[in-house]
Amino acid sequence: MKRALGVVLLVLGAGGAGAQVVYKSTMPDGKIVYGEKPAPGAKKVDKLEPPPAQTGRTALTAEEKARAAKQVQQRPAAQPSPPRDAEDARRQLQKAETAREAGKEPLPGERLGTAGGASRLTDAYYTRQKALEDAVTAARKRVEETRR
Numbered sequence: 001m002k003r004a005l006g007v008v009l010l011v012l013g014a015g016g017a018g019a020q021v022v023y024k025s026t027m028p029d030g031k032i033v034y035g036e037k038p039a040p041g042a043k044k045v046d047k048l049e050p051p052p053a054q055t056g057r058t059a060l061t062a063e064e065k066a067r068a069a070k071q072v073q074q075r076p077a078a079q080p081s082p083p084r085d086a087e088d089a090r091r092q093l094q095k096a097e098t099a100r101e102a103g104k105e106p107l108p109g110e111r112l113g114t115a116g117g118a119s120r121l122t123d124a125y126y127t128r129q130k131a132l133e134d135a136v137t138a139a140r141k142r143v144e145e146t147r148r
Contacts, residue, residue: 068124
């Protein structure tokens with residue numbers, strides 16, 4: 001049974017072979033045969049249609065959007081306390097820049113596969129990058145304010 005399922009998945013998943021119909025023929029002895037044509041003498045034949053072609057870019061589902069929003073809420077941008085002096089402001093800027101650099105790599109769940117075998121980044125990734133960049137901008141502003 002596992003072997004037959006593997007064959008079906010292999011046949012249906014072959015993207016380069018083109019979209020073609022696969023026939024599942026059940027023989028009188030219970031044996032199942034998959035092929036491009038119905039097997040002669042089969043007592044039952046099922047026609048398996050290939051899944052619809054994907055464009056490689058799909059819209060986010062409501063669940064994915066909610067999960068991304070939850071991740072952003074769980075990892076808010078670092079909001080350091082107001083700096084007491086210029087040195088503290090510079091340290092906070094350095095920490096924000098380090099966090100931004102470390103956060104460039106996508107986290108689990110921030111990359112989706114495409115039909116062509118490539119991948120794309122999700123909106124959650126870009127939201128997180130924006131929050132990290134905003135933290136750096138705010139830290140730079142505090143450094144400038146302490147210089148004055």
